[in-house]
Amino acid sequence: MKFIKSAFILLFLVIACSNLKAQVKHSSKSIKSHLALSIANGKVVYTQNCASCHQVDGHGVQNMNPPLIQTSYVLGDKTKLIKIILNGFNEDVEINGNTYSNTMASHDFLKDKEIADVLTYIRHSFGNKASAVSVAMVKSVRAAKK
Amino acid sequence: MKKNRLLPYILPLMAIPALVISIALKNPTPADGAGLTLPSGFDANIVADNLGSARHIAITKQGDIYVKLNRAKNGKGILYLHQTGDKATVVNGFGNYAGTGMYIKDGYLYASSNEDVYRYKLNDKGEVINPNQPERIVVGLLNRREHESKSVVLDNNGNIYVNVGAYSNSCQEKDRQKGSMGRKGCPILDSAGGIWEFKADKPDQHYGDGIHYAKGLRNVVGLDWNQQDNQLFVMQHGRDQLHDLFPDLYTTQQSAIEPAECLYAVKEGDNAGWPYIYYDQEKHEKILAPEYGGDGKKTAGEGTIDPEVAFPGHLAPDGLLFYTGNQFPERYKNGAFIAFHGSWNRAPEPQAGYFVVFQPFKDGKPDGKWEVFADGFAGTQAQKESGNAVHRPCGLAQGPDGSLYVTDDNKGTIYKISYKK
Numbered sequence: 001m002k003f004i005k006s007a008f009i010l011l012f013l014v015i016a017c018s019n020l021k022a023q024v025k026h027s028s029k030s031i032k033s034h035l036a037l038s039i040a041n042g043k044v045v046y047t048q049n050c051a052s053c054h055q056v057d058g059h060g061v062q063n064m065n066p067p068l069i070q071t072s073y074v075l076g077d078k079t080k081l082i083k084i085i086l087n088g089f090n091e092d093v094e095i096n097g098n099t100y101s102n103t104m105a106s107h108d109f110l111k112d113k114e115i116a117d118v119l120t121y122i123r124h125s126f127g128n129k130a131s132a133v134s135v136a137m138v139k140s141v142r143a144a145k146k
Numbered sequence: 147m148k149k150n151r152l153l154p155y156i157l158p159l160m161a162i163p164a165l166v167i168s169i170a171l172k173n174p175t176p177a178d179g180a181g182l183t184l185p186s187g188f189d190a191n192i193v194a195d196n197l198g199s200a201r202h203i204a205i206t207k208q209g210d211i212y213v214k215l216n217r218a219k220n221g222k223g224i225l226y227l228h229q230t231g232d233k234a235t236v237v238n239g240f241g242n243y244a245g246t247g248m249y250i251k252d253g254y255l256y257a258s259s260n261e262d263v264y265r266y267k268l269n270d271k272g273e274v275i276n277p278n279q280p281e282r283i284v285v286g287l288l289n290r291r292e293h294e295s296k297s298v299v300l301d302n303n304g305n306i307y308v309n310v311g312a313y314s315n316s317c318q319e320k321d322r323q324k325g326s327m328g329r330k331g332c333p334i335l336d337s338a339g340g341i342w343e344f345k346a347d348k349p350d351q352h353y354g355d356g357i358h359y360a361k362g363l364r365n366v367v368g369l370d371w372n373q374q375d376n377q378l379f380v381m382q383h384g385r386d387q388l389h390d391l392f393p394d395l396y397t398t399q400q401s402a403i404e405p406a407e408c409l410y411a412v413k414e415g416d417n418a419g420w421p422y423i424y425y426d427q428e429k430h431e432k433i434l435a436p437e438y439g440g441d442g443k444k445t446a447g448e449g450t451i452d453p454e455v456a457f458p459g460h461l462a463p464d465g466l467l468f469y470t471g472n473q474f475p476e477r478y479k480n481g482a483f484i485a486f487h488g489s490w491n492r493a494p495e496p497q498a499g500y501f502v503v504f505q506p507f508k509d510g511k512p513d514g515k516w517e518v519f520a521d522g523f524a525g526t527q528a529q530k531e532s533g534n535a536v537h538r539p540c541g542l543a544q545g546p547d548g549s550l551y552v553t554d555d556n557k558g559t560i561y562k563i564s565y566k567k
Contacts, residue, residue: 047494051493052390052493052494053493055493055533061533062556063199088323090291101291101294102291103292103321104322105326106320
């Protein structure tokens with residue numbers, strides 16, 4: 001009897017644990033799918049607004065349009081990165097000993113969500129790995145600019 | 147019975163090997179060593195490699211090489227190479243400035259930074275006598291980062307022609323901003339977006355000392371003096387981003403192939419029409435730019451010159467050379483070679499170019515259609531289409547024996563193309 005009881009308890013514990021595990025798995029899955037969605041949306045924004053200069057694979061154009069691969073401009077401070085999208089960029093930029101001369105126009109016509117998505121996309125693509133950019137963050141940088 | 151019914155299907159299959167062989171014979175074959183594809187009878191050699199960003203190039207009467215670097219390497223912006231056989235070795239470097247222009251005329255080597263033009267006296271061996279004390283011929287040309295390179299060529303009357311590229315794509319209120327309209331009476335045109343003529347031997351000339359020779363040229367990198375016509379010819383880089391800036395008027399496909407990269411024959415006072423118009427190579431018309439009220443169809447540009455040849459868009463012509471040698475077959479004589487650096491502004495459509503083109507000429511006028519002369523610089527088809535080209539053709543020069551030299555500013559390779567019969 002005692003044996004049966006303890007077997008039941010054990011079974012209960014196993015089921016409870018596996019449930020818990022499923023719950024944890026579920027919530028991480030939702031974060032992951034949120035990120036995946038942001039990256040997927042960002043890719044669309046990228047293709048329409050960025051790829052013609054920075055190229056489909058983010059390697060940019062020799063002497064003209066800087067690469068988005070393994071550079072602190074992309075992987076570093078997110079506020080600075082958001083400002084590049086909002087204000088455009090027209091300064092000398094040197095990356096790995098090369099300079100790039102084309103003007104980047106302001107892309108402030110993009111919505112907060114589009115900017116968050118496209119920056120999340122480039123921070124997760126072309127071999128880059130860095131944290132996502134949130135809509136709230138874009139909103140606050142845009143507000144501070146005004 | 148069965149056999150007879152199969153025969154009509156088998157016969158064409160049997161013809162395939164014969165077809166493959168005949169195509170292989172007709173098509174140019176990759177030249178040995180250099181990995182280029184050339185017309186039959188031609189051969190390419192790599193005479194030097196890993197030089198840095200090798201832009202324009204000049205060859206001495208002795209067959210030695212001066213090449214201008216877009217970024218000074220170890221503080222040297224010009225390299226001097228001595229050639230023995232089909233190899234050239236760096237003898238020395240000088241000129242601590244970055245730039246593009248490199249040209250030899252009447253015992254002087256001319257070189258440009260992105261602001262100034264210098265010249266160096268050569269001795270009778272073709273060596274620079276005083277590498278650290280050039281004469282500064284032109285000073286203070288505009289360099290606002292975009293289209294900053296200055297190319298140079300001389301005529302036969304002691305004048306030098308210098309390109310000053312427009313620091314803008316299409317003179318919008320906000321450069322490259324989606325939907326931004328064109329600035330009225332584009333103010334860039336007073337000091338850029340054209341060709342200036344200066345005296346080849348007068349020091350420290352400013353804009354005001356020169357002649358504003360031609361206007362409305364967005365950006366010229368390849369230019370040459372045509373000896374038959376005794377006239378300047380230039381290759382203009384056409385405007386970018388028709389679709390990006392005006393997506394309602396142009397598809398990505400249209401934007402990838404338009405507008406034309408134009409070869410112009412230029413006389414003093416000519417205007418090629420930038421930024422108000424661009425040339426549509428399919429319709430053979432000058433089209434009003436969308437920044438100035440165009441809709442992709444309206445024509446405009448009265449009083450502006452027409453191109454001699456219009457090439458597909460964005461191929462980026464960086465070198466122009468009229469061939470005057472005797473080594474190549476007769477049909478090449480006085481024709482134009484053009485080095486296309488290769489596109490970037492076709493994305494997301496596949497990139498194109500990265501080749502040297504030949505345009506036949508007769509009596510100083512284009513005669514017949516252009517053809518790809520040397521291809522294969524980019525590497526594989528995938529490397530070409532993604533824009534990850536291994537080599538990118540830039541400068542052209544003719545050697546004393548009539549060989550054609552091509553520089554690559556990506557890997558710093560110098561190719562020598564010869565005709566072997």
